[in-house]
Amino acid sequence: MKLRVAIQKRLGNFFLDTDFSVDGEKVGIFGPSGGGKSTLVGLIAGLIRPDTGSITLDGETLFDGSAGINTRTEDRHMGMVFQRPSLFPHLSVKGNLLYGYKRCAPEKRKIAFDDVVEVLEIGKLLERGVKHLSGGEKQRVAIGRAVLRNPRLLLLDEPLSALDDSLKFHIVPFLKNVCEAFRIPYLFISHSLLEMRIMTDRTLHLVNGRIVEETTAEDLVRKHMGQSMAGYMNLIRLSEPRQVDALYAYTWGDGQLLTASGDDRPEGLFELSSTDIMLFKSHPEAISARNLLKCVVVDTFEAGNRIGINLDCSGGRLVAEVVRQAADELGITAGVEVYAAIKATAFRKLS
Amino acid sequence: MLGFTPADYSAMYLSLKVAVTATLLSLPFGFAVAYLMTYRRFRGRIAVDVAVNLPLTLPPVVIGYLLLILLGHNGPIGRWVLEPLGIKLIFTWKAAVIATAVVGFPLMVRSIRTSMEAIDLRLVHVSRLLGARRLDRIITVIVPLSVRGIIAGSVLMFARGLGEFGATIIVAGNIPGVTQTIPLAIYEYVSSPKGDIMALSLCAVSISISVVVLVFHEWLGRHIVRSD
Amino acid sequence: MKGVVSGSFLVLTILALSVSLSCAADVNLSVAASLREVVTELSDNFAKKNPGVKFLNNFGGSGALAKQIENGAPADLFFSANTEWMDYLKQRRLVEDKNIATFAYNVLVFAGKPDLKVSKLQDVARLNKIAIGSPASVPCGQYTVEAFKNAGIEKQLEGKLVMARDVRETLVYAERGEVDGAFVYKTDVEEIAKSVKILFVVPQEYYSRVSYPMGLTLAGGKKAEAVAFFTFLRSAEAKAVLAKHGFPIK
Numbered sequence: 001m002k003l004r005v006a007i008q009k010r011l012g013n014f015f016l017d018t019d020f021s022v023d024g025e026k027v028g029i030f031g032p033s034g035g036g037k038s039t040l041v042g043l044i045a046g047l048i049r050p051d052t053g054s055i056t057l058d059g060e061t062l063f064d065g066s067a068g069i070n071t072r073t074e075d076r077h078m079g080m081v082f083q084r085p086s087l088f089p090h091l092s093v094k095g096n097l098l099y100g101y102k103r104c105a106p107e108k109r110k111i112a113f114d115d116v117v118e119v120l121e122i123g124k125l126l127e128r129g130v131k132h133l134s135g136g137e138k139q140r141v142a143i144g145r146a147v148l149r150n151p152r153l154l155l156l157d158e159p160l161s162a163l164d165d166s167l168k169f170h171i172v173p174f175l176k177n178v179c180e181a182f183r184i185p186y187l188f189i190s191h192s193l194l195e196m197r198i199m200t201d202r203t204l205h206l207v208n209g210r211i212v213e214e215t216t217a218e219d220l221v222r223k224h225m226g227q228s229m230a231g232y233m234n235l236i237r238l239s240e241p242r243q244v245d246a247l248y249a250y251t252w253g254d255g256q257l258l259t260a261s262g263d264d265r266p267e268g269l270f271e272l273s274s275t276d277i278m279l280f281k282s283h284p285e286a287i288s289a290r291n292l293l294k295c296v297v298v299d300t301f302e303a304g305n306r307i308g309i310n311l312d313c314s315g316g317r318l319v320a321e322v323v324r325q326a327a328d329e330l331g332i333t334a335g336v337e338v339y340a341a342i343k344a345t346a347f348r349k350l351s
Numbered sequence: 352m353l354g355f356t357p358a359d360y361s362a363m364y365l366s367l368k369v370a371v372t373a374t375l376l377s378l379p380f381g382f383a384v385a386y387l388m389t390y391r392r393f394r395g396r397i398a399v400d401v402a403v404n405l406p407l408t409l410p411p412v413v414i415g416y417l418l419l420i421l422l423g424h425n426g427p428i429g430r431w432v433l434e435p436l437g438i439k440l441i442f443t444w445k446a447a448v449i450a451t452a453v454v455g456f457p458l459m460v461r462s463i464r465t466s467m468e469a470i471d472l473r474l475v476h477v478s479r480l481l482g483a484r485r486l487d488r489i490i491t492v493i494v495p496l497s498v499r500g501i502i503a504g505s506v507l508m509f510a511r512g513l514g515e516f517g518a519t520i521i522v523a524g525n526i527p528g529v530t531q532t533i534p535l536a537i538y539e540y541v542s543s544p545k546g547d548i549m550a551l552s553l554c555a556v557s558i559s560i561s562v563v564v565l566v567f568h569e570w571l572g573r574h575i576v577r578s579d
Numbered sequence: 580m581k582g583v584v585s586g587s588f589l590v591l592t593i594l595a596l597s598v599s600l601s602c603a604a605d606v607n608l609s610v611a612a613s614l615r616e617v618v619t620e621l622s623d624n625f626a627k628k629n630p631g632v633k634f635l636n637n638f639g640g641s642g643a644l645a646k647q648i649e650n651g652a653p654a655d656l657f658f659s660a661n662t663e664w665m666d667y668l669k670q671r672r673l674v675e676d677k678n679i680a681t682f683a684y685n686v687l688v689f690a691g692k693p694d695l696k697v698s699k700l701q702d703v704a705r706l707n708k709i710a711i712g713s714p715a716s717v718p719c720g721q722y723t724v725e726a727f728k729n730a731g732i733e734k735q736l737e738g739k740l741v742m743a744r745d746v747r748e749t750l751v752y753a754e755r756g757e758v759d760g761a762f763v764y765k766t767d768v769e770e771i772a773k774s775v776k777i778l779f780v781v782p783q784e785y786y787s788r789v790s791y792p793m794g795l796t797l798a799g800g801k802k803a804e805a806v807a808f809f810t811f812l813r814s815a816e817a818k819a820v821l822a823k824h825g826f827p828i829k
Contacts, residue, residue, distance in 0.1 A: 073479040086473045090495040103482030424756040441757040525742040543715035544646040
């Protein structure tokens, strides 16, 4: 997907002025509430008309103020999933799903109904009305409906914001799978860095109507690490849990981690704050923390008045943080070997 | 029915015929006006709003008289449009339909507008994103979601039409068998010293029809709620 | 609160008394619509010669007027355009036989725009719309329907008759041009018609003679001014006024 957006739009006191180009499949738009994210998406979708400028997608001009071109929303072939599912109340689940599909020219239909239903696991819901579906079910149907439009770009406007945490991470795999399986590029909008990290490769940072930087979610998170008490959140995928006494033993890459929270599900996504990783220059003989990992420092980076440390542990990568003094005292630089101690209770299970 | 003359049966049939025709005729226009007022911004919105609601506040005789002036033999539309085409409206059942339609139009529009304005705009955006053009959107999203208002408006207009008198008597006249609807027939009986019993009988018929219409309206409302 | 109630009671009583005081010399007339101008002139003349007498005149279709009187509307004299409505009140003992006299007569005509080609009663059967008084309560309409029946054209006219609530409304319909013509009295056309004229006179053999009975009601019989007026209406002076307005008097 190649998207070029160079537009201006005034709405009351708010002025949006953006000029950017993105090339990729998983692009994010991140920013605080009120910063113009939804407006920008509305402009790209054609629901709002820019005052001036141009929008080009994959070489096709969708809007050009000076040339008088303004392709109607219905002809832009974009899908959109909103914060609230907005399913048609007078149609069944199947009716909702097929709404866009029916309006797509047969030769353009590359995505099959049954495949989408299978990926989103909504087969049992097809004949039901939409009123009594759960929040997660509704959002999955909304995703399916947008995807079955065979869009060339999927706009996801805070699709997870209205869901609670466990549901959020339940939906995420569906969203990713569907887009990967059917090769639909998307623009993912959110004010949550965590969601950005999971869903996007490149991220545009939109503040007060202007793109202030184009970066990756990872970089953003690292930059913010110093400002946040919570530190940098490591996202770790663990698998094959076994119960050991009061803890769970998960496989992580080549190694193993012990966590206090867990369940029987074969896979889990966990969160570990960089502030919860204690570093030792040498192997501590006895330690209460149940996890002791031998790591090699890959590199370090500045984050405010802290130092972020990229570690390569036997299982995978972790980011720890220490104050500058500590880094100097321990002589932490690239290539140095350290031991990372993590309490079992430090891991928070996301899904 | 005891004592009803053929003219009375005529009046009942005419009342229903005029009310139904006026309602069906107004539906597309009422829908179009409601759609314009709900979804389009244009200069003169307020003027249209006032014009549409005017019949609600005007005495029906005023409406009837204005229609007579416009469509009559000496009126601008009557003389320059209708007469050349050979169309005569005054003192025909068509005039009764027009009078009833004008008087009831604001009821229809208000009802449809209320349910149209309650439609979540996001659903309309969604339908556009999914590729629906304007007529498509209207048929597949807006109409189904405003159907309650459409029906309520129609029933209201029909009921109002059954009782229309002031405008009708001026522009359609009191012609038994042609334009004499139930209210006009009752009026004639009431003016006549010997007509009290007949007037009461026709009143009973009028009340019965109204009761049936209202019960039907209630039932319809419940039925649609259940299918949501 | 009490003060307001008794205060308003006082005001109402004074008003009622003053109304009834002023009613002493008021004469209420209920008059058939076609007699509007002639009765107005006669009552004006009488009032000029008898200061203190005030006439309150109510014009309309005779049947509707009779019903009003039956329902208690104040009327001292009733002028009907046919005997039926006077008999109606007589049967209900609201008018006494000895207080009824014939006031005038009239002639039924068909009026329409000058260029309309009708010259006799049977011609109207081929017209589109004709205005007549409602036969349920308007004498002019009753005479007209009687004429239709006797001429044998009643069936052909079904659906073409626009009912008016009195003879003057009938004439207005014709003036406006929304009907082809109207059946009214000769005097109506002569008095007030502007754009229509008499196209033909309905032959007398087709309908009963139009006669206007006038009667003193029970209330009127007790009012000296009303009785005096009733006498005046049978005088030569009154007959001259009738003749001036075109009413045959015998």
